[in-house]
Every structure is written in structure tokens, then in C-alpha cells.
Amino acid sequence: MRVLVTGSAGYVGAALTQQLLEQGHSVRGLDNLSNGGEAMLSFWSHPQFEFARGDVRDRATSARATQDIEAVVHLAAIVGDPACARHPELARAVNLEGSFVLLEQSAKAGAARFVFASTCSNYGKMADPDAYVDETSPLNPLSLYAETKVAVERALLKGDAGNDLCVTPLRFATVFGISPRLRFDLTVNEFTLELLTKKRLVVFGEQFWRPYAHVRDVVNAITLVLNAPLEKVNRQVFNVGSTAENYRKRQIVELIHPYAPDAVIEYVHRAEDPRDYRVSFERIKQTLGFAPTRTVSDGIAEVARLVQAGIITDFDNPHYRN
Secondary structure (H helix, E strand, O other), rough: OOEEEOOOOOOOHHHHHHHHOOOOOOOEEEEEEOOOOOHHOOOOOEEEEEEOOOOOOHHHHHHHHHOOEEEEOOOOOOOOHHHHHHHHHHHHHHHHHHHHHHHHHHHHHHOEEEEEEEEEEHOEOOOOOOOOOOOOOOOOOOOOHHHHHHHHHHHHHOOOOOOHHHHEEEOOEEEEEEOOOOOOOOHHHHHHHHHHHHHHHEEEOOOOOEEEEEEEHHHHHHHHHHHHHHHHHHOOOOOEOOOOHHHEEEHHHHHHHHHHHOOOEEEOOOOOOEEEEEEEOOOHHHHHOOOHHHOHHHHHHHHHHHHHOOOOOOHHHHHHHH
């Protein structure tokens, strides 16, 4: 398959591109390199990889990038609540305008599939704190980041791209783990790094729920959708993660603490948090046979080994954060 990966130098995009090439696909990467391009070095010389530098908001760039492409995986975005809150106009332009431009050009180019990276943050806050939300639950976006993702999802599902393009929004759990483009601003990675290197961690709202998924399992889910029969995934939303991997922040800290038993942990209780959700991932399991291969505990051990081995020493480098 000829696949376009937007955000190919990103945290998920670099890992996905690497796996698609290993599976025998041809990949065209599109990235504006706002966070650098070093993550693509491991596959830069692969004969089935080509790169286009540019911005998805630019219609000519998206038109060139989608030519002769069979499937599009749209990852490029201003990712996360903090980044979107800091640059709201840019977030709306990239996450909304850019997505619609790419969608339009993908349909014009005759692509068969369009996989859209969305987020479980779309659920916002559970109505019932003892229940799980799933793909049929009401969406309650409480941040600009989630608002942009919900808006694109709705456009995809109502068929704005036309009936010939198979569209599949994927709502990712909070991602963790090691990737060619490493990030230390994601909860599991960040908490592990802070406890091991600074021996101190302040945790806000320790009692609220979030689901988590390893970056390699997110990649596995994307490739599973790309290879699935069209009728199974067209206009279907899938949560991506594992029902067993829903955690409160306090539980994550307790899993990390044995790696830094002398670290000081301070919990700052918050009676209210805008986001609090436990997510069911049964649909992707039952429909596509998706089975995660790594747990939060595995991810903690992975990051801890990286830190302890001294592979990276400039942990405060902004390059490792969005």
C-alpha cells in the first residue's frame, strides 16, 4: 500500500512510518519539521520512503502529498491541551483548517482510506464516576484540543469528504513509551523522569481517571485499521487502548515509586478536574482483534532503563516536549 503519514517526524508518526516500511508498504512523510526531523534518520534512506516538507494547511502542498496515495494517516496537529491553550489561533488553523484541506485533497486524489488521529479527551468528564465511556457515549470536549478533534470527527462521519473515501477516526488513550521522537511531557514518561532525576514530584488531581496506551500499540492499531476490510472500518470510531489500562494518577505514581524509593511525592488534591474518564476499548478488540502488547508498568520500566543507562542526559531540552 502507498501510505501518506502526516506528522511523520512526530512521536507517533515516526514510529508508525518505521513499522509501515518494515511491513513492506511505501510511505510518503509530510511534516513541517517544527520539532525537527531527527526522528526520521533511522528510515531516511529506506528505498520505499520519500519525504515532503510542508504544512497541511497549504492546499498545494496537500495536493502534491496525496498524489498516487492509497491511504492517508493524518497525525499532524498541535497536540495536547497545553500546546493548544498557548497557541489557540494556530491550533484552530492546523487542527481544523489543515485537516479539512487534507481531507479535501485526499478525496480529490482518489485515496481509498483516511485514518484520523483523535483523542479520548473528547469524552471530557464521565456522568457516572463508576462507569466506563465508549464510542457511543456523549462527547464533552472541555479543551480547545478536544474541540478541534470533535469537529473533524463529526465532519468525517457525516460524509463531508464524499462516500468513496473510507474514513476512520481513532480516539487514542494518553500515549506513553519510547519512540524515535521522544516526549517527556506525557504523564507516564514525565512522572518516571521526574522521580528518577529530580527525586521529587508534585501531582495535581491524583484521584481522576485517564486511559493509557503505549506508542507501539497505537501504531499497531493504526496498521490494523489500514489492513482491515473497508466495510469494517468505514465511518467507524474506535477507542485505542486497553480497558485494563485505565489509571488514576496516584496509581501511576505508586507503580513508579519502587524505581525511586527515596523520592518525595506531594499530592495536591483538587476537588474538581475538568477531565475525568475511564474508557472501554471493547469495540476495537471485538471488531478488529486488537490486543495491546505493553502495559503502563512496561512503559515505566522502559523509560527507567533509558534514564538509568544515560542514553539521554539533557532531559530539560524543549525538544522533548510539545
